[in-house]
Amino acid sequence: MPNKTGFSKDFLWGGAVAAHQLEGGWQEGGKGVSIADVMTAGSNGVPREITDGVLPEKNYPNHFGIDFYHHYKEDVKLFAKMGFKCFRTSIAWTRIFPNGDEDQPNEAGLKFYDDLFDECHKYGIEPVITLSHFEMPYHLIEKYGGFTNRKLIDFYMNFAETCFKRYKNKVKYWMTFNEINNQTSYNREFSVATNSGILFKNIKDEDHEDAMYQAAHYELVASAKAVKLGHEINPDFKIGCMINMTPLYPVNADPKNIMFTERLMQRRYYFADVHANGVYPKNIEAYLQRKGFRKDITDEDREILKQGTVDYIGLSYYNSMTVTSDGFDIDGDFDADNAATENKFLKTSEWDWPIDPVGLRYSLNWLTDRYHLPLFIVENGLGARDKVEADGSIHDPYRVDYLKAHITEMKKAVELDGVDLMGYTPWGCIDLISAGTGEMKKRYGFIYVDQDDYGHGSKKRSKKDSFEWYKQVIASNGEKL
Ligand code: BG6
Secondary structure, X not given: OOOOOOOOOOOEEEEEOOHHHHOOOOOHHHOOOEHHHXXXXXXXXXXXXXXXXXXXXXXXXXXXXXXXXXXXXXXXXXXXXXXXXXXXXXXXXXXXXXXXXXXXXOHHHHHHHHHHHHHHXXXXXXXEEEEEOOOOEHHHHHHHOHHHOOHHHHHHHHHXXXXXXXXXXXXXXXXXXXXXXXXXXXXXXXXXXXXHOOOHHHOOHHHHHHHHHHHHHHHHHHHHHHHHHHHHHOOOOEEEEXXXXXXXXXXXXXHHHHHHHHHHHHHHHHHHHHHHHOOOOHHHHHHXXXXXXXXXXXXXXXXXXXXXXXXXXXXXXXXXXXXXXXXOOOOOOOOHHHHEEOXXXXXXXXXXXXXXXXXXXXXXXXXXXXXXXXXXXXXXXXXXXXXXXXXXXXXXXXXXXXXXXXXXXXXXXXXXXXXXEEEEOOEOOEOOOOOOOOOOOOEOOOEEEOOOOOOOOOOXXXXXXXXXXXXHHHHOOOOOO
């Protein structure tokens, strides 16, 4: 009997986080320094600074996270109370290989994740694991130039193989690289540094785009190798890619805008084409040839890409983006970051992110039509300021409104459009450090954490109103919104 709501009985309701944004304990258990450990705090419109190593006078929010490293038992218990079926987090590469180029892994780091996964299973919560989520060892960047160096494929594979073997009976759902396509913004250091370990001090301004395409290629090869190996280690593994899904809308029906938008979509989503189809799409191949980018690609690489296609598409969805071709030559060189323009139909969040639930349904349809694979929404949510009342309660109807509207569209995609959706894990199910700004006050959680942008506070956890709301959503399998 199909479920009344259209969501399967084993639909993976849960929540998502990433190691570097919540664990803290940045020097505990033998952990090494990651790229996230050298990023200072910024704010809306003020980018995070990437410093030359860790400097004593700076504020590095990822050093403290929300101290999940010591609070994970209490936090997992709260997830269980909400009825989570799954919990998405990442494995900090630097806990397993502190510098990234060691031969042997760090046992204390491996043990931490053993304990965390055991704790999840105690409550019937399935871990969903991203291997690389914006936390590459800093040493690999300093010594090798990050993923601009082919050697990184081997270092990544050591990490992937170690994790697959160690957790082969504890983790079934994997993703290789988080939001691999953020680096399409190749002139934004945060994007290329977190995806690929590219630092602008190491390359010339005119080489940003070239470096990005080469590094992305090595990551795509590493991902395909990992998928292939993972399936050999445990044929039951489900291994996906993870892309940032921000559908682009043309600002109007001028054909120039339509073509421009299509071009941007090609640049943004070719990563998923390679992950899912095992080949570069023709348009990107033509562009790379024309520009002389991604010079190092071998026949063996092309073969591996074909052999390591993913089982599902993991995606984050927060918003759509509306673009105008004004000022751009569609066939010329362009950095599309300046193409975004206002969409008068959409309101925005306090951090200026458009709010567009229908865009989620559109995205799920678009991805299904293109890849014919199961989809997994592994991030979605509203970053907002919360107020703690005198009695300790936290009323967050804005968060409930946002999530309700998105789940409603997600249901339509499943029930009316036939989308094969595996699960839904809203972002930052417990408040954590913002990746983009490094702030604590940009909160996504159902669980409030008493801490400010500087790490001050009791770190006490408390339930927001949205906690009980999400609990009933899960209990009713998406029926009661
Ligand atoms: C995604 C990332 O880009 O969006 C997360 O995978 C991130 O790491 C999330 O935290 C929300 O962005 P932000 O900048 O509000 O933290």
